[in-house]
Amino acid sequence: MRHLPVLIPILPLLSALLCLIFSRIERRLGKYAVLAALAASFFSSVLLLVKVTQSGENIHYYMGGWMPPLGIEFVVDPINAVILAVISVVAFFVCMYSQAFLKESEWLEQGGFYALFALLSAGLLGMTITGDMFNLYVFLEIASISGYGLIALGRGKSVVASFRYLLLGTIAASFYLLSVAYLYAITGTLNMADMSRLLMHQLDTPNVLLAVSMLIVAFGLKMALFPLHGWQPDAYTYAHPAAAPIVAGLMSKAPALALLRYLFSIITVESIYVEIGLKAIGFLGACGIILGSVMANAQKDFRRMLAYSSVAQIGYIAVGLSLGSVYGLIAAVYHMVIHAFMKSLLFMVSGALQYRYGEVSISIDMLGGLNKHMPLTTASFVVAALSMIGIPPTGGFFSKWYLLLASLEKGQFLFIAVIVASSLLNAVYFFRVIENIFISKDAELTSLQKEERLEIPFSMLMPIVLFGIAILAVGLFNSYFVEEIIRLGLPEVLAV
Numbered sequence: 405m406r407h408l409p410v411l412i413p414i415l416p417l418l419s420a421l422l423c424l425i426f427s428r429i430e431r432r433l434g435k436y437a438v439l440a441a442l443a444a445s446f447f448s449s450v451l452l453l454v455k456v457t458q459s460g461e462n463i464h465y466y467m468g469g470w471m472p473p474l475g476i477e478f479v480v481d482p483i484n485a486v487i488l489a490v491i492s493v494v495a496f497f498v499c500m501y502s503q504a505f506l507k508e509s510e511w512l513e514q515g516g517f518y519a520l521f522a523l524l525s526a527g528l529l530g531m532t533i534t535g536d537m538f539n540l541y542v543f544l545e546i547a548s549i550s551g552y553g554l555i556a557l558g559r560g561k562s563v564v565a566s567f568r569y570l571l572l573g574t575i576a577a578s579f580y581l582l583s584v585a586y587l588y589a590i591t592g593t594l595n596m597a598d599m600s601r602l603l604m605h606q607l608d609t610p611n612v613l614l615a616v617s618m619l620i621v622a623f624g625l626k627m628a629l630f631p632l633h634g635w636q637p638d639a640y641t642y643a644h645p646a647a648a649p650i651v652a653g654l655m656s657k658a659p660a661l662a663l664l665r666y667l668f669s670i671i672t673v674e675s676i677y678v679e680i681g682l683k684a685i686g687f688l689g690a691c692g693i694i695l696g697s698v699m700a701n702a703q704k705d706f707r708r709m710l711a712y713s714s715v716a717q718i719g720y721i722a723v724g725l726s727l728g729s730v731y732g733l734i735a736a737v738y739h740m741v742i743h744a745f746m747k748s749l750l751f752m753v754s755g756a757l758q759y760r761y762g763e764v765s766i767s768i769d770m771l772g773g774l775n776k777h778m779p780l781t782t783a784s785f786v787v788a789a790l791s792m793i794g795i796p797p798t799g800g801f802f803s804k805w806y807l808l809l810a811s812l813e814k815g816q817f818l819f820i821a822v823i824v825a826s827s828l829l830n831a832v833y834f835f836r837v838i839e840n841i842f843i844s845k846d847a848e849l850t851s852l853q854k855e856e857r858l859e860i861p862f863s864m865l866m867p868i869v870l871f872g873i874a875i876l877a878v879g880l881f882n883s884y885f886v887e888e889i890i891r892l893g894l895p896e897v898l899a900v
Contacts, residue, residue, distance in 0.1 A: 405451070405455075406465075407465075408448040408451060408452055409448075409452065409463060409465035409478040409480055409533060410465055410467065410478060411444065411445070411448050412445045412448050412449055412452075412488060412492070412529050412533060413445075413526045413527075413529040413530035413533060413543070414526075415441040415442075415444050415445055416438070416441045416442060416445055416495075416522045416523075416525045416526040416529065417522070417523070417526040417530075417546075418441065419434075419437045419438045419440070419441035419442075419522045420438070420518075420519045420520075420521075420522035420523045420526060421519075422434070422437055423435075423437060423438060423515050423518050423519040423522060424512075424515040424516065424519055426515070427511045427512070427514055427515025427518070428511055428512075428515065431509075431510075431511045431514055431515075432514075434511075434514065434515045434518050434519070435499075435503065435506075435514065435518050438499060438518045438519075438521060438522045439496065439499055439500065441522065442492055442495050442496040442499055442522075442525060443496055445488075445492040445495075445496075445525070445529060446489060446492035446493045446496055449485060449488040449489040449492050450489055452480045452485050452488070453482070453485040453486060453488075453489055456480055456481060456482050456485050457482055457485075462479055462480060462481045463479070463480040463481075464477060464478070464479055464535075465477065465478040465479075465480075472535070472536075472595040472597070472598060473593040473594070473595040473598040476534070476535075476536045476539050477534075477535035477536060477595060477597075478533045478534060478535060479533065479534075479535040479596075479597075480533060483661075483737055484532050484533060484661060486737070486741060487532050487657060487658070487661055487737075487740065487741070488529060488532050488533060490657070490740075490741050490744050490745075491525065491528050491529055491532065491654055491657065491658070491744075492525070492529065494649075494650065494653055494654055494744050494745070494748050495521075495524075495525040495528075495650055495654065497866075497867035497870065497871070498646075498647075498649045498650045498653070498748060498752070498867065499518070499521055500863050500866070500867055501646070501649065501752055501755070501863065501864050501867045501868070502517070502521070502646035502647070503861075503863045503864075504759055504860070504861045504863055504864050505644075505645060505646040505755070505759065506646060517554075517557065517644070517646070517647075520550045520553045520554050520557075520647075521550075521554065521647065521650070523546055523547075523549075523550035524546075524547055524550040524551055524554060524650065524651075524655075525650075526543075526546060526547075527543045527544065527545075527546035527547025527548070527550060527658075528543075528547050528654055528655070528657070528658045529543075530542070530543030530546065530547075531543040531544055531547065531658040531659075531661075531662060532658050532661060535595060535596045535597060536594055536595055536596065537584045537587070537588075537594045537595075537596060537599070538584060538594050539594075540662060541577065541580060541581060541584065544577060544580065544626070544658075544659075545577060547655070547658065548573045548577065548626075551569070551573075551651060551655055552566045552569060552570045552573070553566075554643060554644055554647035554650075554651060555569060555639050555642065555643040555644070555647070555651060557643075557644040557647065558642045558643045558644040558645070558647075558648075559642070560642055561638060561642050562642035562643065562644070564638070565635070565638035565639045565641070565642045565643075566639065568634070568635050568638065568639075569635040569639045572625055572632075572634065572635045573625070573626070573635075575625065576621070576622045576623075576625035576626050577622070579618040579619075579621045579622035579625075580618070580619065580622035580623070582614075582618050583614070583615040583616075583618035583619045583622065584615075586611040586612075586614045586615040586618075587599060587603070587611065587612070587615045589611060590602075590603075590606050590609060590611045590612075591603060591606075596665070596669070596670050599670055600669060600670045600671075600672070603670070603671060603672075607671065607672070607674055607675035607676075607677075607678075608675060608676055608677070612671060612675055612677055613677045615671070616667075616671060616675070616677045616678055616681045617677075617681070619663065619666050619667075620663070620681050620684065620685060623659040623660070623662055623663040623666075624663075624685075624688070626655075626656070626659035627656045627659045627660050627663070627718050627721070627722075628656055628714065628715060628718055629685070629688055629689065629692060629718055629719075629722055630688050630689070630691050630692030630695055630696070630715060630718075630719065631688070631691075631692075633692065633696075633715050633718070636711065636714065636715065637699075637708060637711040637712055637715075638711075639651065639711075640652045640707070640710065640711035640714060640751070641705070641707045641708045641711050645754070645755035645758050645759070646755065648707075648751040648754070648755060649747075649748040649749075649751040649752045649755065650748065652710070652711070652714060652747045652748065652750075652751045653743075653744045653745070653746075653747045653748030653751065654744055654748070656714070656718055657740045657743075657744055660718070660721050660725075660736070660740055661737075661740065663725065664725055664733070664736065664737075667681065667682065667725070668728075668733070673728055679728075682725065682726045682727075682728055683726065685722050685725055685726045686722065686723050686725075686726025686727065686816075686819070687726075688719075688722060689718070689719040689720070689721070689722025689723040689725075689726060690719065690723060690818065690819060690822045691719075692715050692716060692718060692719035692722065693716045693719035693720065693723070693822050693823070693826045694716075694822060694825065694826060694829075695715060695716075696712050696713060696714070696715030696716030696717070696718075696719060696826075697713070697716045697825075697826045697829035697830060697833075698829065699712040699715070700712040700713040700716070700829075700830075700833050701829055701832055701833045703768075703833075704767050704768055704769070705765055705766065705767060705768075706754055706757070706766040706767065706768055706771070706837070707751070707754050707765075707766065709768065709833060709837075710747070710750050710751060710754065713792065713830070713833075714747060716826055716830070717739070717743050717746075717747070717792075719826075720735070720736075720739050720743075720803065720804070720807060720823075721736045721739050721740060721743075723735075723807060723811075723819055723822075723823075724736030724737075724739065724806075724807055724810065727810045727811065727813075727814050727816065727819075729810050729813055729814060730810075731806050731807075731809045731810035731813060732807070732810035732814075734806045734810075734886055735803055735804075735806035735807035735809075735810055738799075738802065738803045738806060738882070738885070738886065739803035739807070741799075741878060741885075742791065742799035742800055742802075742803050742875065742878050742879075743803075745788075745799070745871050745874045745875050745878065746788045746791050746792055746799075746800060746875060748871060749784060749785070749787075749788045749868060749871040749872060749875070750785065750788050750789075750792075752864070752867060752868050752871070753781055753784065753785045753788075753868060754766065755864075756778070756781055756860045756864055756865075756868065757771075757774075757778075759860060759864065760778070760859070760860055768836065768837055768840055769840060769844075771837060771840045771841050771844075772840055772841065772844035772845050772846050773841070773844070773845065773846030774841045775841050775842055776846070777859065778859040778860065779859070780859060780865060780868070780869055781859060781860065781865070781868055782841060783872065784868045784869055784871065784872035785837075785841075786838060787872040787875050787876060788871075788872065788875060789834040789837065789838060790834075791875045791879070792830055792834060793827060793830045793831045793834055793835075794827045794830070796879070797876065797879045797880050798875055798876060798879045799875050799876075799878035799879040799882065800875075800879075801879060802879055802882040804823055804827065806886075807819075807823060808820055808823060811823070
């Protein structure tokens with residue numbers, strides 16, 4: 405139990421290092437090693453989540469026995485324990501889902517894909533659990549580089565999309581390192597808790613101003629916060645279909661959580677620069693909500709519609725952070741969790757269509773009669789679509805509900821109008837898809853998988869159905885989730 409925190413990121417990292425060797429011995433062995441590592445990470449995350457919620461105390465793990473601020477520290481609190489569990493479970497089931505796309509691949513292609521997949525998972529888990537600022541940068545680069553590779557493995561314009569993301573991602577990493585340098589210059593430490601203590605009397609210095617500005621740019625780029633989202637639509641659209649669910653569902657969550665930790669737990673809202681930065685984040689988030697919803701409505705390609713809708717969804721998280729209240733942070737963290745399931749499921753559905761019909765670009769007009777040929781996939785899609793719109797009792801309704809409560813509490817009626825308008829726009833483009841599926845005449849698509857007894861292979865169908873159930877479960881049990889986990893992990897300055 406004492407070593408569980410370090411096992412969470414290390415096991416996927418170790419499986420990535422061994423994946424190619426195992427795949428060379430037996431083509432599927434590397435894949436099984438990655439699946440086992442992700443399952444162990446999820447099991448460890450759940451055990452730690454139970455422990456921190458029952459004890460009410462954070463868990464601290466010191467690498468090599470070196471005490472901070474000299475050594476690297478891993479910290480588990482209720483909020484990041486939830487995100488750890490979500491990242492590991494989504495990664496595990498997306499890894500299972502990906503098998504069908506690679507079943508005919510050679511050992512090198514299969515081993516390379518799963519090595520990158522494990523590296524991405526390890527990077528995201530490490531970013532979430534680390535308590536050291538430079539160590540966060542290391543995991544950020546691990547996640548980014550593996551993400552570039554997974555995007556580039558897709559067809560068509562994927563290499564260009566990946567290269568664009570690489571350029572902007574490098575800028576984001578540089579800004580993050582500069583912000584760390586400015587904070588280190590006035591504190592002399594890289595440990596997050598130690599830095600928070602040493603910054604207490606230097607919150608309004610020029611170094612803090614520069615650090616806050618660069619942190620917002622760095623994590624805004626990684627989150628795809630408007631107007632720093634230019635890389636995102638193409639990256640999500642052209643990523644390898646086996647990797648698109650994890651890229652779209654998880655890659656924005658660890659940076660969003662890191663931004664929350666910096667602004668509320670390390671520098672804190674007592675700094676005038678954090679207060680100004682939060683206002684800027686809220687304005688950009690609101691603009692992103694409207695722009696993403698409008699652009700999603702303009703798309704005819706199913707995947708591109710989903711990609712632009714993510715711009716709006718990141719806006720909800722940004723608005724929740726900007727409100728700086730209990731309900732605002734509840735909405736932000738809750739939406740990180742539910743959006744991971746929603747977006748991963750939607751891109752799994754897109755990949756399932758590509759797998760069954762061989763269409764790289766699926767137009768919305770081509771989905772007629774899909775409910776007759778893929779009923780379980782269609783039902784899961786409808787659940788995710790209703791959650792994206794915000795229809796109860798799905799999880800998406802409650803994240804928007806908490807966001808509306810926070811906006812009302814702060815008197816931010818503009819945010820209320822933006823959230824309502826975006827929900828109506830979400831309804832327009834998702835009901836357009838649902839209308840095509842259930843009402844339009846059957847599309848002339850020829851299945852490539854006639855030998856399958858199920859609509860798609862079981863390894864693809866099971867994650868899709870389970871994520872649909874998870875979206876309902878997170879909504880139905882939102883009260884327990886919020887009261888017993890998220891509130892417990894809120895920073896002390898915002899404790900109720």
